[in-house]
Amino acid sequence: xSRELSASRAHATVAPATQRRLGAQNLAQFGAYGLLxxxxxxSLVPFAWVVLAAFDAHATIYxxxxxxxxxxxxxxxxTEADGVRLIINSLIYTLGATVVTIIxxxxxxxxLSRFAFPGSRVLLLGILLLRIVPPTATIVPLYLLxxxxxxxxxxxxxxxxLAALQTPLALWMLKGFFDAVPIAIEEAALVxxxxxxxxxxxxxxxxxxxxxxxxGLIGFxxxxxxxxxxxxxxxxQDKMPISIGMFRAWISYTQVDWGLLAALSxxxxxxxxxxxxxxxxxxxSSIAGGLSGV
Amino acid sequence: MxxxxxxxxxxxxxxxLFPALALLGLFIVWPAIWAFAQSLTNRSLTGPAALxxxxxxxxxxxxxxxxxxxxxxxxxxxLFVLLSAIIGQTVAGFFIAYLMARRPGWQLxxxxxxxxxxxxxxxxxxxxxxxxxxxxxxxxxxxxxxRALSLVGAGPVQWLQQYAFPVIIVVNIWRGITFAMVFFAxxxxxxxxxxxxxxxxxxxTAGQRLFRIVIPMLRxxxxxxxxxxxxxxxxxxxxxxxxxxxxxxxxxxxxxxxxYKRAFQYFDIGLGSAASVVLLCLLLVLGLYYVRLMKEQx
Numbered sequence: 001x002s003r004e005l006s007a008s009r010a011h012a013t014v015a016p017a018t019q020r021r022l023g024a025q026n027l028a029q030f031g032a033y034g035l036l037x038x039x040x041x042x043s044l045v046p047f048a049w050v051v052l053a054a055f056d057a058h059a060t061i062y063x064x065x066x067x068x069x070x071x072x073x074x075x076x077x078x079t080e081a082d083g084v085r086l087i088i089n090s091l092i093y094t095l096g097a098t099v100v101t102i103i104x105x106x107x108x109x110x111x112l113s114r115f116a117f118p119g120s121r122v123l124l125l126g127i128l129l130l131r132i133v134p135p136t137a138t139i140v141p142l143y144l145l146x147x148x149x150x151x152x153x154x155x156x157x158x159x160x161x162l163a164a165l166q167t168p169l170a171l172w173m174l175k176g177f178f179d180a181v182p183i184a185i186e187e188a189a190l191v192x193x194x195x196x197x198x199x200x201x202x203x204x205x206x207x208x209x210x211x212x213x214x215x216g217l218i219g220f221x222x223x224x225x226x227x228x229x230x231x232x233x234x235x236x237q238d239k240m241p242i243s244i245g246m247f248r249a250w251i252s253y254t255q256v257d258w259g260l261l262a263a264l265s266x267x268x269x270x271x272x273x274x275x276x277x278x279x280x281x282x283x284x285s286s287i288a289g290g291l292s293g294v
Numbered sequence: 295m296x297x298x299x300x301x302x303x304x305x306x307x308x309x310x311l312f313p314a315l316a317l318l319g320l321f322i323v324w325p326a327i328w329a330f331a332q333s334l335t336n337r338s339l340t341g342p343a344a345l346x347x348x349x350x351x352x353x354x355x356x357x358x359x360x361x362x363x364x365x366x367x368x369x370x371x372x373l374f375v376l377l378s379a380i381i382g383q384t385v386a387g388f389f390i391a392y393l394m395a396r397r398p399g400w401q402l403x404x405x406x407x408x409x410x411x412x413x414x415x416x417x418x419x420x421x422x423x424x425x426x427x428x429x430x431x432x433x434x435x436x437x438x439x440x441r442a443l444s445l446v447g448a449g450p451v452q453w454l455q456q457y458a459f460p461v462i463i464v465v466n467i468w469r470g471i472t473f474a475m476v477f478f479a480x481x482x483x484x485x486x487x488x489x490x491x492x493x494x495x496x497x498x499t500a501g502q503r504l505f506r507i508v509i510p511m512l513r514x515x516x517x518x519x520x521x522x523x524x525x526x527x528x529x530x531x532x533x534x535x536x537x538x539x540x541x542x543x544x545x546x547x548x549x550x551x552x553x554y555k556r557a558f559q560y561f562d563i564g565l566g567s568a569a570s571v572v573l574l575c576l577l578l579v580l581g582l583y584y585v586r587l588m589k590e591q592x
Contacts, residue, residue: 025399032393032402039390040411043472046426047414049438053429061429063438100317108314111307117298125585130322132522132581134529136550137574140557140566141325141332164321167314183296196306225419227532232558243421247536250425265422276417277410284477 050265059259073263083264085238086245090224090268093241096159097223101166102216109174110200114183124175131168135228143232153236161229166219173218173282177211178204214282217275224272242268326574332567339561347564354568363544364569367552371528374463374548379527382467384520387474392504394475395482397490405479412472424536427465428454454538458545462534469533470523481515482508514587521584525577549573 053059054073056066077083112124135142142161143152151157181204189199205212227243234240240248242264249261276283298304333354337347358364394405415423430438431453443449453461485508493503509516531550534540540547540555547555549569557566 029400029402035390035393036402036408039472039475040408042468043411043415045438046423046430046468047418049429050422050426060436061432062434062436063429063441064436104313104317107310111310114295115298115303115307116295117304117307125589127318128588129578129581129585130318132525132577132584133322133326133574134526134531134550134577136529136531136553137570137577138322138325138329140553140563140570141328142321143557144332144563145321145325145328160317161321164317167317168322171314196302221417225421227419227421227536228554231532232554243419243532246421246425250428250536251539261425265425269418269422272419273414273417277413280413284480 050262050269053258053262054266056259056262059262061256061258070259073257073259074267076260077263077267082245083260086240086242086264087267089239090241090243092155093158093162093226093230094220094223096155097162097166098216098220100159100163101170101219101223102212104163105167105170105174105215106205106212108171110178110204112171112175113178124172127168127171131172135165135226139228139232142229146233152233153239155239158230158233161233162223162226163219165226165229166222169222170215170219173215174208174211177208177214180211181207211282214279217279218283221272221275221279224268329567329570329574332563333571335564337563337567339557339563341561344561344563350564354564357565358568358572361565363547364552366544367547367549367569368572370459370547371549374459374466374530375524375527378463378466379470379523380520382463383470383474383523384516386467387471388478388516390471391475391478391482392508395479397482397485397487399494409476412476415469416473420533421536423465423469424533427461427468428537431461455542458538458542462537462546462548465533465537466527466530470527474519474523477519478512478515481512485511514590518584518587521580521587525580525584528573528577528580 049061049063052063052066055069055071056064057068057070057072058066059073078087112120146152146157146161149157151160185207186199186203189203190196194203225243226241227247230241230244231247234244246261246264246268249256249264298307332347334349334351335347336350336353338344394402394408396402396405418426432438432440433450433452433455434440435444435450437450437453439453440450443451451457489507489511490503493507498506529550530548531554534546534548535551535554538546540551550573553566553570553573556562556569
């Protein structure tokens with residue numbers, strides 16, 4: 001209904017509207033829907049195996065419709081020590097890194113938003129440039145650094161490295177969110193005798209709360225999904241996160257419990273996808289340069 | 295923004311900025327510099343050269359220059375970026391976004407439903423994405439892709455043995471194209487409609503409207519996305535390593551995997567560092583252009 005309406009509205013602006021063009025228009029729309037459906041299938045098909053195998057009593061590496069459904073893999077994952085440990089480890093690394101990122105970037109972002117000092121513009125652009133350095137390019141010295149600091153096979157070492165990787169984007173995002181809070185509000189608080197610190201925490205921070213949440217979600221997704229850093233820094237079986245547990249299980253090709261691995265994959269995927277959907281708008285605008293001025 | 299005038303302000307700024315800058319300095323800037331320093335030594339991961347590395351000047355770079363595996367790896371990375379990030383994600387993604395976006399005389403329904411589905415490939419952690427594709431491309435007749443082939447009487451194909459490189463290109467297109475579409479569709483819909491309507495009244499064809507109006511107006515967004523996906527794709531490691539570990543016979547040894555293998559499997563820290571310095575320089579050039587674009591944008 002709405003399509004006909006909008007089509008006719010559009011035609012009112014485009015003169016002369018002919019019947020032949022309307023037919024071509026419908027055909028083009030039909031083709032466009034076809035393409036979108038194909039892309040949706042392309043997006044979903046790889047996940048079909050993961051979803052089915054997680055609930056298949058006789059799961060294999062192949063896609064198959066389960067003959068008998070079961071919740072046993074999911075139950076095993078959350079009751080057997082190995083599965084629980086992977087999940088807890090991932091939560092420790094990720095929550096730790098997210099908390100560190102939020103704290104340091106909220107503080108830094110506030111200052112970058114409110115103060116101009118010699119070199120502050122260059123500093124901002126430098127931080128933006130750091131965003132492009134992937135762990136792939138620095139992993140060798142990171143390993144040596146972690147060794148000399150005693151950070152290998154420690155929770156705090158991995159947490160700090162993961163937090164550092166999330167920092168450039170989070171700092172930029174939070175600066176943008178603080179820029180959106182009018183400076184007049186905290187000036188009023190300062191005039192009323194509040195200290196700078198109090199004005200920042202009690203007046204400005206609550207107003208930028210959504211931004212802090214968005215930066216936290218994006219930081220969480222990044223740290224949660226990280227593979228290379230724990231692959232190199234963690235060799236202790238008891239401290240491995242989900243990503244490395246999956247990799248270990250996958251390369252031990254012959255003795256894989258596919259149902260359990262699929263259940264683990266789904267468990268691993270759900271928080272990332274849910275948070276991604278919540279933070280999508282912030283993510284997109286962070287790419288488009290929707291962030292306010294340098 | 296206010297200038298820092300008093301000592302109190304200065305202390306406040308330094309105290310609040312320090313933790314973030316310390317993290318960035320210690321774990322990103324310093325390793326980047328140290329990579330360069332290490333690349334000038336014969337450091338190894340084990341043995342005497344691990345404890346007492348010696349300065350060898352540009353020896354590692356000379357070895358890189360002569361290492362045909364490094365040339366191949368760099369070439370594969372460039373091809374990987376060109377085919378998956380530039381053509382597959384950006385160019386194809388943009389054209390499909392143009393189909394999807396609402397604009398004068400054109401509106402599709404259910405786009406929010408499609409947008410929700412399109413989130414999945416990028417939102418899934420790379421290990422899940424890789425495992426899902428490993429199942430899909432299993433080489434035996436039971437693999438889903440091979441069963442699809444058998445419907446038309448072809449196959450089975452040993453995907454990850456015979457076509458490993460094309461497979462990782464498709465996987466990376468899969469991971470980014472739908473995000474590109476949703477991103478570009480939002481950008482197209484944010485364009486003022488008056489220019490397009492005027493062009494339609496003047497009788498401009500769909501192609502003319504796309505190439506003369508939409509693309510020039512969206513040039514900044516297109517370039518920023520292009521730079522970011524190019525940079526990200528050069529840095530890819532886990533997605534490919536999980537699927538193929540660089541094999542078979544180095545067929546998918548992109549630069550990230552080359553660095554990892556040299557340093558952590560062959561214990562050649564010097565050579566691995568030299569290769570990562572090359573990667574860093576490449577990214578720095580792209581990154582400086584990206585920063586310039588962002589500066590114009592904001």
